[in-house]
Amino acid sequence: MSYIEVKHNYKRYQTGDTEILANNDVNFTINQGELAIILGASGAGKSTMLNILGGMDTNTSGEVIIDGQNIAKYNKRQLTSYRRTDIGFVFQFYNLIQNLTAKENVELAAEIVSDALDPVQALVDVGLKSRINNFPAELSGGEQQRVAIARAIAKNPKILLCDEPTGALDYQTGKSVLQTITNLSRNNGATVVIVTHNGALAPIADRVIHFHDGQVTKIEPNDHPEDIANIKW
Ligand SMILES: Nc1ncnc2c1ncn2[C@@H]1O[C@H](COP(=O)(O)OP(=O)(O)OP(=O)(O)O)[C@@H](O)[C@H]1O
Ligand SMILES: [Mg+2]
Structure with missing residues (x-):
């Protein structure tokens, strides 16, 4: 049995008459321990799927089995505990706490788990050594994105879920941050899922799951993932 198994997952949104x-x-x-990429165009349903995997949202029907447990059947309390202990989540739009500094944002996440990594080191790893005591409003979009990544990584989570983690980053910073994310899978054994619309990232993954129009169109396992240093976009 695989660590993550999604079976017949449906998510239906009803807005007025439109479904x-x-x-x-x-x-x-x-x-x-795999690094998986969910790849697809805007609106394909990638964030929807990632939010369900992370226990941030619930599905309409289907099974979402994580380490043998069907989290689709969890109540609110069970989902909170699952998010807290198992998940590191990098949101597409960061979701930082505005009245806490970068360091405090990361510390807050690290405090709730037992085997957290050092918050300052996590910020150093994403290249923010000189911005540790700044508030989100004082940081650029890319810097805020990196705080969000440091926050997720510092939890040393079993599962790291990243929604467009390089969306606001320039090429070099993006590569360096991707390396930090990948290290969590390669060195710490975390299962990492990256959502992106950037097909150039696909070669670094152990598995690429293609999304189109709410469905999986192709799954490509890759026995020889490429080094991040060797990809270009
Ligand atoms: N809360 C919501 N209410 C209604 N429709 C929604 C809601 N959230 C998402 N959708 C719709 O569901 C579809 C999938 O959205 P989703 O955010 O999962 O796409 P995505 O693949 O992450 O796209 P992007 O690359 O632009 O982030 C889209 O058509 C979107 O408009
Ligand atoms: Mg999205």
Whole structure:
């Protein structure tokens, strides 16, 4: 059995008379310790799927099995505990706490788990050594994105879920941050899922799950993932 198993996952949104099937019978598996990429165009249903995997949102129907447990059946309390202990989540739009500094944002996340990494080191790893005591409003978009990544990494999570983690970053910073994210899978054994619309990132993954229009169109396992240094976009 795989570590993550998504079976017949549906997510339906009802807005007035219009119904949107953001996930329309999604099926895939991810093994423990893998780096997986969910790849697809805008509106394909990637964030919807990631939010469900992270216990941030619930599905309409289907099974979402994480380490043998179907989290789709969890109540609010169980989901809170799952998010807290197992998940590091990098939101597409950062979701930093505005009245806490970069360091405090990361510390807050690290404090709730037992085997956290050093918050300052996590910020240094994403290249923010000189911005540690700044508030989000004093940081550029890319810097805020890196605080969000440091916050997720510092939890030393079993599962790291990243929604467009390089979206606001320039090429070099993006590469360096991707390396930090990848290290969590390669060195700490975390299962990492990166959502992106950038196909150039696909070669670094152990598994690429293609999304189109709410469905998985192709799954490509890769026995020889490429070094981040060797990819270009
Ligand atoms: N809360 C919501 N209410 C209604 N429709 C929604 C909601 N959230 C997402 N959708 C719709 O579901 C579909 C999938 O959205 P989702 O955010 O998962 O796409 P995505 O692949 O992450 O796109 P992007 O690359 O632009 O972030 C879209 O058509 C979107 O408009
Ligand atoms: Mg999205």
